Amino acid sequence: MRKTFNTSYKEALRERILAASGVKRAGLVLKGAKVLNVFTRELEEADVAVQDGFIVGIGAYRGEEEHDLTGRIICPGFIDGHIHLESSMVRPEEFERAVLPHGTTAVVTDPHEIANVAGTEGIEYMLRETEGLLLDVYVMLPSCVPAAAMEESGAVLQAEELRRFYDNDRVLGLAELMNAPGTIAAEDGVLSKLEDAARMKKRVDGHAPGLSGKALNAYCTAGVASDHECCKKEEALQKLRRGQWIMIREGTAARNLEALISLCKDPWASRCMFVTDDKHPGDLRRLGHMDWIIRRAVLLGADPVTAVLMATLYPARYFGLRENGAVAPGYRADLAVLTDLEEMRVERVYKNGRLAAENGRVLHKGIPSAVCKKGADGLGGESFQSVFHSFRMAPVRTQDLKLEPEGDTVRVIQLTPKELLTRERLEPWTHVAGFPPGVDPARDIVKLAVFERHKGTGHKGVGFLGGYGLKAGAVATSVAHDSHNLIVAGVSDSDMALAAEAVRKAEGGIAVVKGGTLLGILPLPIGGLMTPMTAQAVDEKLEELKRLAAGLGVREGIDPFMTLAFVSLPVIPALRLNTCGLIDVERQEILEVSFGETQFRNEKVGGKLYGSGENISPERK
Structure with a gap:
């Protein structure tokens, strides 16, 4: 599923350039707001011009369609850099409905929960269920199925089973490498997975609570670039010093933000990002998603702009999402419109330049894959049997x-x-x-x-x-x-x-x-x-x-x-x-x-x- 650049791309690019230069009116212009510039950390009073789903200009513009956002702040849509969608307990279509109104426009999911149940069929199910969503769902391939040698899961995934998924543009790399001991011991199976990720120039996420010293050196040497298990500043600093990115987790079960709040400032913040890991639907509905983490970080003393960057530009940089994470020409028009930076109340959300949510209500959402729509059995029809019928055990006495x-x-x-x-x-x-x-x-x-x-x-x-x-x-x-x-x-x-x-x-x-x-x-x-x-x-x-x-x-x-x-x-x-x-x-x-x-x-x-x-x-x- 590689991108192809043909005449239609060239024509679309021409239209964007003409709109940016002012030769023609942009399709949409958001007027009167303050724009959060994530590069200079300024609030610019300017219009935002949008053409074909991309931002084409910041300044004074006229549009075929204009929205007055006077008194509001426009910032990039939020990115959750590490989540397991399965932990929301709802289908991806419902997850999208829950998080879009909170300003989340992209997530990076590790489908290792469903993969532990149904193997490659579980990964395929999640890819198919998310391919038609308006929410951008990127995937990191499960690195440890099962999580350890001392586990009994529904499947065992080796490098050869995962390799074919790298052809999908939405696959960004290898997910949390929980088998730190196997990595440090240079076990052949782990090295094969790392070799594939390196050959495809993909990221490798980490999972190594408490790792330090030479063991940490070995883990980083293997190419593991991040960690989301730190619950103490001292551990996070050790990993930052060795070049890892720190994912500051604030989910339903694990909440590390308060312990790591001092990282939300220079010189560390630019190598950190906010993630949820696991999030129940109740928390999503009542507290919010990334907006809630930003809001909580500010309450704990973080600078509001820095907190926004840790949920926008910084995760986009880490994952190489060059079109995400900023309000600037050439970036996707994925935008959160805020009442202010302190309360972080999301009033509107634009996805690909289209108003997707307003005042907590979804106005426009994606279309899930027809393959995964309900069948005669009330779930998935004859598709994905190992997903929809996963219990094979005797009665419990x-x-x-x-x-x-x-x-x-x-x-x-x-x-x-x-x-x-x-x-x-x-x-x-x-x-x-x-x-x-x-x-x-x-x-x-x-x-x-x-x-x-x-x-x-x-x-x-x-x-x-x-x-x-x-x-x-x-x-x-x-x-x-x-x-x-x-x-x-x-x-x-x-x-x-x-x-x-x-x-x-x-x-x-x-x-x-x-x-x-x-x-x-x-x-x-x-x-x-x-x-x-x-x-x-x-x-x-x-x-x-x-x-x-x-x-x-x-x-x-x-x-x-x-x-x-x-x-x-x-x-x-x-x-x-x-x-x-x-x-x-x-x-x-x-x-x-x-x-x-x-x-x-x-x-x-x-x-x-x-x-x-x-x-x-x-x-x-």
Whole structure:
């Protein structure tokens, strides 16, 4: 899908040049506003002339169509440099409807969530679903499917499976390289992916929390150009010194802006950008998208113009989007019209020179691919079967949750407030009346289980979670980064089994259970990650489920579902649980492997991890 430059391009360019020079009237002129110049950091009082979707002039112009924007500020449309669209839980068409009114005109997505479920078919689905949107959706190819050797996802993607996607103009590079240990060890499979990206002159994004010293040098030597996992300024500065760009993340689960706010000034800001990573529809509707991050940065002390640049020019420079990120001749007419720079209220949004949203309402949107429109089954017809029918697992039974004491202590995965990091918490085994062994709500210890759901292996991990706050019932979800197996937390084995079964029968979703009763469920039948419902409907259902979870004791300030979704991800320190068992992320070791009522210890052989239990897949034995 390479661009071709033919007579039609030449004629369009001629028209733009003539409009820029004033020989002819421009198609559209926005008059009377102050224009934010991202190059000189000035506010210029000038008209903005637009022809065929491009800005052709800043100055005094007449247009075939003129809009009076007196008293307003025109700035470039916002760019989210790193997001997983699947985490919005809605189809890309609905995501566009949610973010366009907030001034977002482009996003860079990593579809590794759907790729972990459906492999290359998942990537193809996201490309097809986004190709007709008005919102520019660029793609970074998933670098780690699965995220780690100690994962069981629905697919394994090597360099040869990814290579063909580089022919698509919207593919900008290789997404977050979570396999930092494999990169530093120069593993052949990782090097093949890096070689392809280098040959195509594409960006490589990073994901390496806590990496420093010679290991960081090796990671940067491999060509990894960015990181979005920094939660402390000291770590971010180390990576900036080694030439990496820092993506300052402020999403639904992980919020690092306050800790990194001092980077939002010279000399660091020009190598930083704002990103969301993961964003639930409720946050998008009530708080906003990139406009909310800019607004929050200003409240925390950032200069407003600098904050705007970190969501416009700087991400455009990083990704090589030469037509994006500025209000200047030759740039796309992707514009956010603001009431002022402090409140950052977006009044109008122009996309490709066309009024797309006004006062929070979408006026014009893109057209999704016909291939992905609803079929007879209510979803995708006969297309993308591995996306729309992704559950292949046996029913979950109460006895599948049993876990008997081994030794005197139990390892508890302790959550860290407002961060994705966890720590190990050692507690004595107890048996509190009315609860399964080890579960003690009074000490904030609940049971946690992860079930493989892609290939019917029957594998599972069972352990304990702290800091979640649950006092009764259970919460289950098929959104469990990054392999998206079925994860459930609870204080009752029977309630956990019921919640897990509700999700399985729905072929994906989020369920809340108490006392043998299903209190509520949000079905997510698209890969177990997304729904064809509207963003408003999803938001309302999620809020209902959050209230139910809070009623069961989930701590205030914790998103019960987004937080739970990351507990199984074995690439973020320090302790995780997945279908392989309990994982020490920093040592990359399986500490405990659980299957039924039996516990197994791991052994390290030839530098690779092998479990001695039935739940370790054959290729890992």
